[in-house]
Amino acid sequence: MTNTNDLILVLGGTGKTGRRVAARLTERGVPVRLGSRAANPKFDWDDQDTWSAAVDGVTAAYVSYSPDVAFPGAAETVAAFADLAVERGVRHLVLLSGRGEEGAERAEQAVQESGAAWTIVRSSFFMQNFSEDFLVDAVRAGVVAFPGGRVAEPFIDLEDLADVAAAALTEPRHEKQLYEVTGPAMLTFSEAVAAIGDAVGREVVYVPITPDEYAEGAIAEGMAADFAYELTDLFATVLDGRNAHLSDGVQRALGREPRGFVEFARRLAATGVWSAQ
Numbered sequence: 549m550t551n552t553n554d555l556i557l558v559l560g561g562t563g564k565t566g567r568r569v570a571a572r573l574t575e576r577g578v579p580v581r582l583g584s585r586a587a588n589p590k591f592d593w594d595d596q597d598t599w600s601a602a603v604d605g606v607t608a609a610y611v612s613y614s615p616d617v618a619f620p621g622a623a624e625t626v627a628a629f630a631d632l633a634v635e636r637g638v639r640h641l642v643l644l645s646g647r648g649e650e651g652a653e654r655a656e657q658a659v660q661e662s663g664a665a666w667t668i669v670r671s672s673f674f675m676q677n678f679s680e681d682f683l684v685d686a687v688r689a690g691v692v693a694f695p696g697g698r699v700a701e702p703f704i705d706l707e708d709l710a711d712v713a714a715a716a717l718t719e720p721r722h723e724k725q726l727y728e729v730t731g732p733a734m735l736t737f738s739e740a741v742a743a744i745g746d747a748v749g750r751e752v753v754y755v756p757i758t759p760d761e762y763a764e765g766a767i768a769e770g771m772a773a774d775f776a777y778e779l780t781d782l783f784a785t786v787l788d789g790r791n792a793h794l795s796d797g798v799q800r801a802l803g804r805e806p807r808g809f810v811e812f813a814r815r816l817a818a819t820g821v822w823s824a825q
Contacts, residue, residue, distance in 0.1 A: 549561060551813055552740050553579070554578065554579070554583070554607040554780070555579045555580075555581055555606050555607060555610065556573055556578055556579065556580055556607065556608045556609065556610070556717055557580075557581045557583050557591075557602060557603060557606040557608070557609040557610070557611075557638075558570045558573070558580055558581070558582055558583060558610045558612075559572045559583035559591060559610060559611055559615055560583065560584065560610075560612035560613075561580075561581075561582030561583050561584050561587065562582065562584050562586065562628050562700070563584075563612065563614065564680060564681065564706055564715065564734075565612055565644055565706055565709060565710060565713070566582070566583075566584075566610065566612050567756055568636065568706055568707065568709075568768060569708035569710045569713045570582060571676050571710075572710055572711065572714035573673070573717065573718070575669045576714070576718060577716075578718060578739070579601070583602050583604055583656050584611075587599075587602075589601035589602050589604075590602075590603075591597045591623070592615060593614060593625060593629075594624035596632075596744055597646040597804075599629060599632050599815075600632065600635075600636065603632065603633045603636045603637075603638055604636065604712060605637075606633070606637070606638050607634075607637070607638065607639050607640070607822065608631055608638065608639060608640040608641070608642070608717050609638055609640075609641055609642070610644070610713055610717060611626065611629070611641055611642065611644065611659065612644040612657055613625065613626055613629070613642045613644075613655070615775070615779075616646070616779075616782060617643075617644070617646060617649070617652045617655045617699035618646055618649035618651040618652045618782055618785075618786075619651065619782070620651070620778070621777055622652075622655060622720050623651050623652075623654035623655040623658060623739065624658075626643070626655040627655070627658035627659075627662075628658065630658055630659050631662060631814050632663065633662070633664065634662050634663045634664050636687075638664060639660060639665060639668075640664055640666070640667070640670065640717070640723065641659050641663040641665070641666050642667045642713055642716045643655065643656060643659045643665070643666065643667070643668050643669065643710075644669050644713070645668055645670040645671065646670065646671055646794075647670055647671065647672055647728060647730075647786065647787065647790075647791045647792045648786050648790040649782070649785065649786060650806065651777075651814070652670070656668050656670070656795055658699055662693070662817055665723040665724065666715075666723070666724065667716040667722045667723060667724075667725050667726075667727070668725070668726040668727065669709060669712055669716065669727050669797070670726060670727065670728040670729065670795075670797070671699045671704055671709055671729050672701060672703060672704045672728075672730040672731070672791060672795075673703050673704070673787075673791075674703070674704060674706055674709075674811045675703045675704060675705045675706065675731070675809060676705075676721055676818070678692075678741075678816075679816045679821050679822070680746060680821070684821065684822070687741070687744055687752055687822050688822055688823065688824055689753060689824075690750065690824065691752075691753055691754065691755060692737070692752065692753070692754050692755065693756075693757050693761075693762070693765070694737060694754070694755075694756070694757065694761045694762065694783075695738070695756070695757055695758055695759045695761070695780060695783050695784065695787070696737035696754075696756060696783070696787050697734065697737075697756050697787065698736055698738070698756070698796065699737075699787050699788070699789050699792055699795045700734035700735060700792045701730045701734065701735065701737070701740075701787065701791065701792065702732075702733065702734050702735075702791075702794050703731045703735060703740060703809050704729050704730055704731050704791075704798075704806065705806065705807040705809075705811075705812050706816075707807060708729065708731075708798050708802075708806045708807055709729055711798075711801075711802055712727055712786075712797065712798060712801040715801055715802065716801070718761070722794070722801065725800075725801070726752070726797075727797030727798075727800060727801045728795035728797045729795065729797035729798050729801075729806070730794050730795045730797070730798075730806065730822065731794075731806050731807065731808060731809060732806050732808050733794075733808060733809070734792060734793075734794065734808075735809055736756040737754050737756070738756075738813050740754075740768050740809055741753065741754040742754070743810050744817070744822065745767065745812075746813070746814045747810075747813035747814045747816070747817035747822075748817045748822050748823075749817075750765035750824065751814050752822075759783060760782045762780050762783070763777050763779070763780040766779070767778075773811055781785065785789070788815040803814065
């Protein structure tokens with residue numbers, strides 16, 4: 549695992565988590581193959597014919613399923629990929645999973661039973677969803693309407709998640725470990741949005757809405773209806789209070805505390821990503 553000649557496949561290599569993991573591996577001098585539809589060789593979760601070339605010569609893989617490992621059919625797809633990867637000589641699989649998600653837990657089990665060494669990185673809600681995904685435009689507009697209710701969530705900074713995943717891919721001590729990664733504190737969505745407002749120096753407000761209201765709004769903006777309702781079903785599940793507790797995955801994996809939300813908000817505000825439109 550620590551041999552810098554080993555080739556590591558990073559699925560979702562241009563996405564939120566994958567590009568960060570790939571960058572850390574490259575910094576360590578580890579050869580990286582990006583797994584994406586734009587890569588060469590191409591990797592596409594929906595086209596199993598692309599999988600073999602992507603894993604050829606690979607010793608370990610970071611497995612990030614898109615759009616979400618909790619979605620219907622995702623666990624079965626991850627299981628099929630894990631089986632193929634092991635058959636082709638992949639020795640270690642690091643799976644990005646999600647807290648409180650039944651489908652994600654089935655994917656975890658499939659990876660654990662694949663015959664490869666494994667590490668599970670089970671994540672809370674990403675801080676970066678506010679800065680580079682579906683909530684960033686709402687933050688810029690100053691009104692974040694989202695079905696998060698009043699539940700508290702221990703948001704995780706993806707810089708921490710990527711540190712954990714890169715360590716797991718390169719250090720044998722992380723094999724057969726499940727790291728549930730969270731930030732250091734619980735915040736409601738209202739508190740998180742207020743922290744962003746403080747960081748950018750203007751009012752940003754949180755408006756709780758129902759999952760159906762969120763789905764209808766997403767569909768009106770062009771999102772496919774099936775995807776919109778699957779996504780909002782996922783939000784309703786993971787934000788029902790089941791995940792309103794801290795976990796120690798970052799501390800166990802890295803020996804340090806995770807980054808906090810206020811630090812994240814100040815860091816991102818300095819980049820101008822939330823400049824009002």
